[in-house]
Amino acid sequence: MAGSPTPKPTPASKPRPALAGAAPSGNPALAALASLLSQALPLPVGVAYSGGADSTALLLAAVELWPGQVRALHVHHGLQAAADDFAGVCESVCAKAGVPLQVVRVDARHATGQSPEDAARRARYAALAAAAAGQGMRAVLLGQHADDQVETLLLALSRGAGLPGLSAMPARFERGGVAFHRPLLQLPAAVLRQWLLETRVPFVDDPTNSDERYTRNRIRARLLPALAQAFPHFRQTFARSARHAAEAQAVLVEVATQDLATVGSPPGIKALQVLSRPRQANLLRHWLLQQQATPSASQLDELVHQLAACTTRGHRIHLKVATGHVSRAGSVLHYTGGAASIP
Numbered sequence: 001m002a003g004s005p006t007p008k009p010t011p012a013s014k015p016r017p018a019l020a021g022a023a024p025s026g027n028p029a030l031a032a033l034a035s036l037l038s039q040a041l042p043l044p045v046g047v048a049y050s051g052g053a054d055s056t057a058l059l060l061a062a063v064e065l066w067p068g069q070v071r072a073l074h075v076h077h078g079l080q081a082a083a084d085d086f087a088g089v090c091e092s093v094c095a096k097a098g099v100p101l102q103v104v105r106v107d108a109r110h111a112t113g114q115s116p117e118d119a120a121r122r123a124r125y126a127a128l129a130a131a132a133a134g135q136g137m138r139a140v141l142l143g144q145h146a147d148d149q150v151e152t153l154l155l156a157l158s159r160g161a162g163l164p165g166l167s168a169m170p171a172r173f174e175r176g177g178v179a180f181h182r183p184l185l186q187l188p189a190a191v192l193r194q195w196l197l198e199t200r201v202p203f204v205d206d207p208t209n210s211d212e213r214y215t216r217n218r219i220r221a222r223l224l225p226a227l228a229q230a231f232p233h234f235r236q237t238f239a240r241s242a243r244h245a246a247e248a249q250a251v252l253v254e255v256a257t258q259d260l261a262t263v264g265s266p267p268g269i270k271a272l273q274v275l276s277r278p279r280q281a282n283l284l285r286h287w288l289l290q291q292q293a294t295p296s297a298s299q300l301d302e303l304v305h306q307l308a309a310c311t312t313r314g315h316r317i318h319l320k321v322a323t324g325h326v327s328r329a330g331s332v333l334h335y336t337g338g339a340a341s342i343p
Contacts, residue, residue, distance in 0.1 A: 028191050029061035032183045033141070041181075043069040046132045046140040048124075049094070049101070050074065051086045051204040054143035056093065057192040058184060060201065062141060063097050072101040073131050073140065075124045086204050093202060104131045129176035142182045144169055146235040147189040150227075151219045153242050158215070160297070167246035168239075188235055255279070256286035265290075266332040269310055280304050284333075291335045293322035307333075 047059045049072040062070045074090045076083055087103050094101040106123040132140050149168050156165035171182050184192070196203055212218045227234045260283055263271040267287055272280055281304050288295050295303070299321045306317050310328065317328040324337040 027057055027061045027064065028187060028195050029057040029184055030064060032187055033058070033061045033065055036181060036183055037065075042138045044071055044135075044137055045069060046071045046073050046128070046135070046137045048073055048075070048128050048140055048142050049090055050143070050206075051090045051093075052143070052206060053193045053196055053203045054145050054148075054184060054189065056201060056203040057196060058141055058143040059093070059099065060097065063099055070099055071132075071135055071137060072099050073128055074101060074103045075127050076103050076105045077120055077123070086206075089202055089204050102131055102135070104128070125175050125180070128180075129178040132178045133176060137178070139179045139181060142180055143184055144182050145184045145187050145189050145192060146239065147220065147224060149185050149242065150224065150235055150238050151216050153238055154219050154223060155215060162297070163245050163249040163252065166242065167249050168242040170246065185239065186236075252282050253286065256282050259283045260287055264332070266329070266334055268332050269307065269328070270331065272307060272333075273310075277304055277308075280307060287333075288321060288326070288335060291324075291337070293324055293335060293337070295321045 043066060045062065045066060047055065047062050047070060049055045049059050051074070059070070059072055072090065072094050074087055076087055090103070091101060104127045106127045128140055132138070152168040153166065156168065159165065169182060169185065171185060173180050208214070209217060210221070212221055231237070259275060259279060260267070263275075263283060265287060267283065272283070275283065281300050284303055285295060285300060299319065303317075303319055303321070303326055306319060309315065310317060315328070317326065317333070319326045321335070322337075324335055326333055326335050328334070
């Protein structure tokens, strides 16, 4: 099923009423993007351009703000028949706007046990970072909006996530030496879509977005309308909660960094045991992330439990974490990736 290259425009004789948050005239993404001016964004800047409503509004706002300094990057996943149509719409819009476009093809197939969404996301960011760096760009703009942020937070809650998950999507992060910015996190999707419809700017609708086999799509189709009815300002309040979680997580990282400097890396067992159990867990999670290992809640609980029981010289610790194992190596803990033997 192909995506809609051009949505049904609103008839000029019957303009739609303005939504809260939309500018009386002009691209609503422009004000959000202008906030990056104070950050001295390095130019030229890339825009991750999928052809959807959010990235289309973002691209046109960037062109208006930095004429001649914008490059569009379109990731072609090749996962559906409509992918070629998406690229065609992107080429048409970029040609009309005078924006150079690079189409990057990636293999986004997922491995056994990996979610398709996670595989596609990882492939997309790696491709965007490589393409941007190849053109000498140090910044890329992403079009995720307020609805995406709410969906991410609800997904995290449904999975029992801790503070890193409840922080949802950061406004800025880095991959491969390239800074990624999400300037639209305060803008509802409907505001962006309405402006495009009223100005008759073409964009695509990804047909997979209506496939409710994916959890994120079920949230979008079922939960967001109910939340809007029960809590009209839920986008703003949920975003505020995500910011609070991000601030709290930043404090925990600071504490973990200080504790790890005291305990040592790899962590000394006796020095670890002096700390409270929550601080042990916080430090161990931080240390394991440095080893490129993300522990589950149950793995971390078991590691702290085994650490408490480690009171004799011969006590053995050997616990699977992520794709490797945490084991005891004399007086310290040791992490070995893969199926390595105990040191």
